[in-house]
Amino acid sequence: MGNVSINKLDISYDTTFILNQLDLSIEDGEFVVLLGPSGCGKSTLLNAIGGLIDTTGGSIYFDGNDVTWADPKDRGIGMVFQSYALYPTMSVEKNMSFGLRIAGVDKETIARKVDWAAKLLQLEPLLKRKPASLSGGQRQRVAIGRALVRDAGIYLFDEPLSNLDAKLRTELRLEIKKLHQKLKSTMIYVTHDQIEALTLADRIAVMKDGVIQQLDTPYNIYNKPDNLFVATFLGSPSMNCLEGTLYSNGGKVTFFSADMLLDVSDYQFMKEPDDGQHVTMGIRPEHIQTLEADKEDANLVSGVIELVEPMGSETLIWTRFTSQQTLSHSVSSELVFAKGERVNVKIEPSKCSFFDTETGFRI
Amino acid sequence: MLSILSPTNSKLASKRGSSLQMQWGRIGIYGFLLVTALFFLLPLYVMLVTSFKGLDEIRLSSIFAMPQEFSWDYWKIAWSSACTGLECSGLKVGFWNSVKILIPSVIISVMFGAINGYALSFWKIKGANILFACLLLGAFIPYQVFIYPLIRVYAEIGIYGTLTGVVVSHVIFGMPIMTLLFRNYYSTLPLELFNAARIDGAGFFKVFFVIMLPMSTPIIIVAVIMQVTNIWNDFLIGLVFAGSDNLPMTVQLNNIVNTTTGERAYNVNMAATILTSLVPLIIYVASGRWFVRGIASGAVKG
Numbered sequence: 001m002g003n004v005s006i007n008k009l010d011i012s013y014d015t016t017f018i019l020n021q022l023d024l025s026i027e028d029g030e031f032v033v034l035l036g037p038s039g040c041g042k043s044t045l046l047n048a049i050g051g052l053i054d055t056t057g058g059s060i061y062f063d064g065n066d067v068t069w070a071d072p073k074d075r076g077i078g079m080v081f082q083s084y085a086l087y088p089t090m091s092v093e094k095n096m097s098f099g100l101r102i103a104g105v106d107k108e109t110i111a112r113k114v115d116w117a118a119k120l121l122q123l124e125p126l127l128k129r130k131p132a133s134l135s136g137g138q139r140q141r142v143a144i145g146r147a148l149v150r151d152a153g154i155y156l157f158d159e160p161l162s163n164l165d166a167k168l169r170t171e172l173r174l175e176i177k178k179l180h181q182k183l184k185s186t187m188i189y190v191t192h193d194q195i196e197a198l199t200l201a202d203r204i205a206v207m208k209d210g211v212i213q214q215l216d217t218p219y220n221i222y223n224k225p226d227n228l229f230v231a232t233f234l235g236s237p238s239m240n241c242l243e244g245t246l247y248s249n250g251g252k253v254t255f256f257s258a259d260m261l262l263d264v265s266d267y268q269f270m271k272e273p274d275d276g277q278h279v280t281m282g283i284r285p286e287h288i289q290t291l292e293a294d295k296e297d298a299n300l301v302s303g304v305i306e307l308v309e310p311m312g313s314e315t316l317i318w319t320r321f322t323s324q325q326t327l328s329h330s331v332s333s334e335l336v337f338a339k340g341e342r343v344n345v346k347i348e349p350s351k352c353s354f355f356d357t358e359t360g361f362r363i
Numbered sequence: 364m365l366s367i368l369s370p371t372n373s374k375l376a377s378k379r380g381s382s383l384q385m386q387w388g389r390i391g392i393y394g395f396l397l398v399t400a401l402f403f404l405l406p407l408y409v410m411l412v413t414s415f416k417g418l419d420e421i422r423l424s425s426i427f428a429m430p431q432e433f434s435w436d437y438w439k440i441a442w443s444s445a446c447t448g449l450e451c452s453g454l455k456v457g458f459w460n461s462v463k464i465l466i467p468s469v470i471i472s473v474m475f476g477a478i479n480g481y482a483l484s485f486w487k488i489k490g491a492n493i494l495f496a497c498l499l500l501g502a503f504i505p506y507q508v509f510i511y512p513l514i515r516v517y518a519e520i521g522i523y524g525t526l527t528g529v530v531v532s533h534v535i536f537g538m539p540i541m542t543l544l545f546r547n548y549y550s551t552l553p554l555e556l557f558n559a560a561r562i563d564g565a566g567f568f569k570v571f572f573v574i575m576l577p578m579s580t581p582i583i584i585v586a587v588i589m590q591v592t593n594i595w596n597d598f599l600i601g602l603v604f605a606g607s608d609n610l611p612m613t614v615q616l617n618n619i620v621n622t623t624t625g626e627r628a629y630n631v632n633m634a635a636t637i638l639t640s641l642v643p644l645i646i647y648v649a650s651g652r653w654f655v656r657g658i659a660s661g662a663v664k665g
Contacts, residue, residue, distance in 0.1 A: 052558050073564035085555035089577040098573075099563035143559075150563070158555075 002028040002153035002186035003063055004049065010057035011044055011210075018044045019210045021058070028153075031180050031187045033197040036207035037233070042190045043158055045207070049188060050079050050156050062154065073099075075154075078147030082159040084139040086131040086146075093127040096146045117145040120179070137168040144176070148183075157189040161196065173199060194234050198222065206230045224353065228360040231282045231353055237316050240288075240327045242281045243357060246273045255281055255354075258322035262299055264349040270363055278357040285316060287351040288329035291344045299349065303327075305341045319343055414438065414633035421629050437628070441635035445628075447618035454635050457615030461595060461642075463526060464611055468533035469590045475534060476541020476586060477579065481571050483542065484549035485557045495546065502539035509536075510603055517604065524606025532600045537590055544589075548582040549575065584653045592643040612639050 004026040011019040018041045026032050034042040047053045049060060051072035059068045067075050086095050093114055100110045118124045121141045131139055140160055147155055157176070161169045177200055180187055191197055197204050198218045205215045206229075214226040225231035231239050244257030246264075253273060255262045264281075273279070291300065303321035310316075314330045317337055321327055329345055337343065354363050413421060414437055415430040424431075443453040450456075483495050513532065517523035522531065552575070560570045601611035610618075616639045620632045647654075 047558075050558075050562060052561065072558075072562045077562060079559065079562045081555040081559060083553050083555050085553060085559040087556070087560070087574055089574075098560075098565075102564045102569060146559075146563075 004154060004186065004188070005061045005064075006045075006049070006058070007061070008058040009045070009048060009055060009060065011041075011048055011053065012056045017210060019048070022210065022212060024205065024212060024215070026186060026188065029184045029186055031189065031200055031202045033189045033191060033201035033204045034207055035191060035194060035197040035204050035233075038192060040207040041210035042192075042207050044210075046156055046158055046188060046190045049154075050077055051075050076152050077154045077156055078150040078152040079156040080140070080143050080147050080158065080160045082162050084131070084136075084143045084163075086139055086142055088131055091128055091130055092123060092134070092142050092145075095131065095142060096149045098146070099150050113149045113151070114145075117148045120148065120182075121145045121175070136164050137172060140164065140172060141175075144179070148179075152185070154186045154188065157187065157191075159190055159192070161191070161193070169193075169196075176200060194236065198234075206233060208233075223351075224362070225282070226362050228280060228282070228355045231355070235284055237285050237311075237328055237330070239282045239284050239353075240329075242283070242322075242325060242327070244279060244281060246275070246277045246279050246354070248273055248275045255279070255349075257281070258324045260301060260322045262301075262347060262349065264352065264354070267349040267352060267354060269354070273354075273363060277363075279363065280355045280357050280360075282353040282355065283327070283347060283351070285328045285330045286314075287348060288327065289346045289348065290317075290329060290331045290335070291346055299347050300344055301347060302342060302344045305337055305339055305343055308337055308339060317343070319345070321345075410633045410637055414630050414637060416630055418626070418628065418630060437630035438634040438638070440628075441619070441631045441638060445619045445631050445635060446622060447615045448622075454612060454615055454619070454638055457610060457612035458638075460605070460609050460615075461601075461612040464529050464533070464601065464605070464609065465591065465594050467530045468537070468594050469587060471530065472534045472537035472541055472590055473583065473586045475538060477545045477576065477583070478571065479538070479542040480545025480547075480549050481575055482567075483546045484552075485554070485570070486567065495542070498539050498542055502543070506536065506599055510599075514603070523604065524608075526605070526609050529601060529605040529609060529611075532604050533594050533597070536600065537593065540589070541586055544582060544586055545579070548579065552578065581653075584650065588646055588650055588654050591646050595642050 004024070006022060006024040009019055009022040009024075010017065022045065024045075034045060036042045044053065048055055051067070051070060055068055059066055061067065062075060087098065090098065096114050096117060097110045100113065114127070115124075118127060121144060123138075123141060123145055126134060126138060126142070131142065134142065140163075143160070160176075161172055164172065173196055176187075176189075180200075189196075189200060198221075201218050203215060204218055204221045206213045206221060208229050214221060214230045216224075216226075221230060222234055225234070228241070232241065242257050242260075244255055244260075247254045247256060251265065252263070253265050253267070253269070255264045262281075301321050303319040303326075305317055305319050306326055307318040308315060309318070310333060311330075313333060315333045315335070315337070316328050316330050318326045318328050331337065355361060356363050409426050412428070412430055413426065415433050415435070416424075417432060417434065420431055441453060442455050444451055445453045447453075447457075479498075483491055514523060517528045517531075522528040556574065557570060560574050565573065595611075596613065597611070598613045598617070601609075602614045605611060605614075616635050619635050
């Protein structure tokens with residue numbers, strides 16, 4: 001149990017479409033993260049899966065059953081909210097058992113399940129406490145526990161870590177990942193934090209304006225983005241984008257931008273590029289290799305350092321390679337560079353991404 | 364919190380140099396407050412002293428003078444034997460009538476207001492806002508407009524001049540303000556709380572009674588205080604709809620005070636008036652703290 005399939009889902013308020021003809025299918029036991037900027041419709045999609053908002057069109061299936069108009073309680077889901085949404089007047093124990101008590105489950109089963117979830121999330125000493133006397137991290141663990149107790153096939157997380165401080169967020173992220181490995185249930189997780197998405201997901205759905213831009217593994221999302229939006233949305237420091245022209249000459253492809261010329265024949269084009277096609281080259285800072293001063297190489301580019309940003313584990317350097325643009329590239333923090341120094345770098349074409357400038361799609 | 368209670372604190376600190384000027388300001392403020400308090404307390408004082416004086420004494424001495432012969436008799440008369448028209452059994456009948464009207468009216472109208480407010484904030488249907496606007500509009504139409512139509516409707520369904528009739532009227536007239544009160548309170552609660560309860564399988568009433576109502580104590584207190592004082596002080600609805608068997612205390616007080624025959628018993632009138640206003644007075648004094656707290660408390664943090 002636990003596979004989700006969404007067909008041509010429409011959700012609109014008045015005349016504005018929040019989601020438009022959205023398709024998504026999630027396998028049993030998969031951890032899918034919906035990632036996107038605020039207002040992209042990711043929470044709306046999650047609420048639609050949870051049955052908390054009405055759909056305008058399309059359908060949602062759980063394990064082949066149409067649940068488009070089913071009540072939230074009949075969908076077999078557990079949900080964790082950003083603001084925890086614990087019942088303030090009930091103790092932790094009562095919070096966790098609320099759903100089961102409503103369903104009329106017998107007391108022994110309730111006690112067993114609450115104990116199990118409490119043990120799993122280290123909540124045992126807190127069972128008698130009220131939510132008001134818990135810290136943020138504890139509250140969110142209780143909220144996760146409440147979802148787990150329901151024994152659902154599908155768990156929904158709506159930005160569960162956004163209200164926590166950075167340290168707690170990392171800890172709880174790890175706990176959620178462990179939880180998924182232990183329970184092997186389907187989990188759908190909404191976040192705008194790319195690190196959460198990359199660390200947790202089996203697959204990430206990057207969303208923008210109510211449309212899924214790319215649904216793929218974290219590796220592919222990061223390294224082979226389908227379009228410019230995905231390319232620039234992920235990665236911190238973000239990807240360098242360089243506009244230019246591709247020249248194709250008998251299997252040899254060159255990229256030309258301002259006064260920079262690169263042989264990009266090694267790049268795996270999805271189809272043969274047109275000669276003179278306007279493209280945008282994307283290259284991540286960590287994929288620009290800094291060379292020693294006297295070394296010669298085929299795709300060597302040389303520039304003058306304009307800015308040095310130490311970031312702890314590495315140093316980000318902004319270097320002017322063409323008359324029009326600076327590119328950022330990262331080097332080990334142990335190497336010392338200074339503003340005004342000349343630096344040679346190598347750009348590996350196979351690690352770049354090329355996008356059609358007009359459509360923004362990967363080529 | 365402290366700075367809210369004494370907004371002048373920070374100003375005072377910065378003006379420490381001109382302490383003489385500040386003291387004169389202080390004296391002015393307290394002087395004004397004293398005069399205002401006296402102005403409002405004076406009638407109450409006159410009523411109290413008059414209610415303990417004999418009629419001769421009232422006629423002869425100043426109205427501010429303390430009673431020479433202190434006597435509870437006029438309070439007893441007001442309570443149990445003053446004449447309201449033909450009957451001479453005092454205010455106590457009216458008191459119990461008022462209690463009979465008050466208790467169901469307050470409970471039902473607060474309950475309805477809470478459910479309405481809850482439904483309007485969480486179970487948003489199309490046109491919910493228009494519905495709410497219409498309900499609010501009702502609060503601005505004067506009672507008098509409704510009286511004749513309501514009399515006809517009540518006569519038709521047979522509740523005119525009964526306890527039911529007057530209770531129903533109080534519930535109807537209290538509905539807009541009660542709904543507004545609860546809607547505004549519930550709209551400060553997070554929607555996620557409601558969603559969580561729905562996923563846990565709670566229905567309309569389960570969410571209301573198990574989740575929302577236990578969180579509503581401050582606003583319920585405010586609502587009860589408002590309704591108790593409104594309904595207790597009501598004259599018009601009681602007079603028109605209650606029928607002669609259920610006339611509330613305010614109407615009976617009017618009948619005692621406005622008897623046109625015989626000598627005017629000022630002492631009894633004063634005692635009766637104080638007796639009638641005692642219930643709202645006690646409510647205010649006992650729950651003033653709660654009232655402020657209820658009004659001031661916005662969101663309940665989870």
